[in-house]
Amino acid sequence: MTAPVATARIALWEGGTGVGVSSVPVPRLKPGEVLVEVRLATVCGCVRDAVRERRLGSLPSVLGHEGVGTVVGVGRGAEALGTDGVSLAPGMRVVWGRDVGCGTCGACTAGQGAACPDSRELGHQPMTDAWVLSGSLASHLVLPRGAGVAVVPAGVPDAVASPSGCALTVAAAAIDRAGPLAGRRVVVLGAGLIGLAALAMAIEAGAASTTVVEPRGKRRRRALRFGADAALDCDARVPACDVIIDAAGGADTFARVLDSLAAGGTAVVAGTRSQVPDATVDLERLSRDGISLLGLGRPHGRHLAQAVAFIASTHALRPWADIVSAPRGLDGVVEAIAHSGGTIARVAIAPRG
Structure with a gap:
């Protein structure tokens, strides 16, 4: 037409x-x-x-x-x-x-x-x-x-x-990639919009606890308003966890927090930008402890639908x-x-x- x-x-x-x-x-x-x-x-x-x-x-x-x-x-x-x-x-x-x-x-x-x-x-x-x-x-x-x-x-x-169509879709894809979260301890790196969305989705999925790691104080306070159990500076000690979702936390932070991942845990790299330098990963530990280190790839159309459904059902809560x-x-x-x-x-x- x-x-x-x-x-x-x-x-x-x-x-x-x-x-x-x-x-x-x-x-x-x-x-x-x-x-x-x-x-x-x-x-x-x-x-x-x-x-x-x-x-x-x-x-x-x-x-x-x-x-x-x-x-x-x-x-x-x-x-x-x-x-x-x-x-x-x-x-x-x-x-x-x-x-x-x-x-x-x-x-x-x-x-x-x-x-x-x-x-x-x-x-x-x-x-x-x-x-x-x-x-x-x-x-x-x-x-x-x-x-x-x-x-x-x-x-x-x-x-x-x-x-x-962008931040919430990426977060939905990261949550999908991480697998079932009910009863698991989740750490989110970064409290930009992708991180906040991943945090909110992890809470709604029944995570046992949620911790956000973020260098900026205002963003940490915002993460707490969105329901995080704890919001830590990048230098703070991160408690043991089962899932890490990296929403642009930075290579140094990712490498350090990876040490807190329990055996059999999963880390999803969702928001790191191309200019972020490489992180050092202990391959022996990945093999010994059965840790899954996953990249995100491009989100699928279903992740957009999931993002819209999530925001429609929960937007009044946060x-x-x-x-x-x-x-x-x-x-x-x-x-x-x-x-x-x-x-x-x-x-x-x-x-x-």
Whole structure:
């Protein structure tokens, strides 16, 4: 179908620290594509790090991959389905995953888009005629076939729903990777949004105890408000545990806390960024004590659905909305990137505000 809107405003990154706001035509939708009007976007650490470290690919790029929006158009010729199998239609409020499979390879057609060899990442693509609206820091976003999309239940605030497609999806994948947590002692490294989400999910999964390790005092206090039994500085002695979830705790912290992992325990590396140096691991101990050291890989579409279901059922129990700023307009993207990752876990952008 022809797109029901003519132009979109985008936050366009052209290199360095410069981000400008531009207007571009909204393209005609291909079969199975979904056009979303972005209600609210949140600036995650991926955006901040990419701009500061100039880590995106070819330029220019439309930034951002976290957001919540309303479906305003669906390309005719192929049904567009959400991760839960619901047929997407105009008027639905949705969130989307960070990774987009090609939609046609064997992995994608088998429902294993996380294994797609040609996977792309929202907010990290060069702006081309083939995919102009490829980031969430824009008034409109086109989700190609192969994108993970989940319908947001009524009653979930936009500010709570927006991070579901990135931080909460990563946390859901980490919890899935760690295995059953009921009765187990869990340590979470890092109290950014991934760490807070993993903490909350571990509590809801019946963990016997939860400890957060975080260098910043304000984040430690926030972890306690989210229900952690203890929140420790990185130099503190960490009690014995059965599961470690590393949500960007840092290599030195990870190596030290690994010594507290009990025999038969599991450590999942979920949030470490590429610039973090290697950690030293005692391979003899891993073998002797039967310790599992697991990387995360790309989250699956089911993890997005799990993240949305989790936030829908538990958002009233914890102060999720308090860690997202009041929204600013698209013209405030540069300031938002500069302030992301501070005491407020997410800076919010209302692209049409």
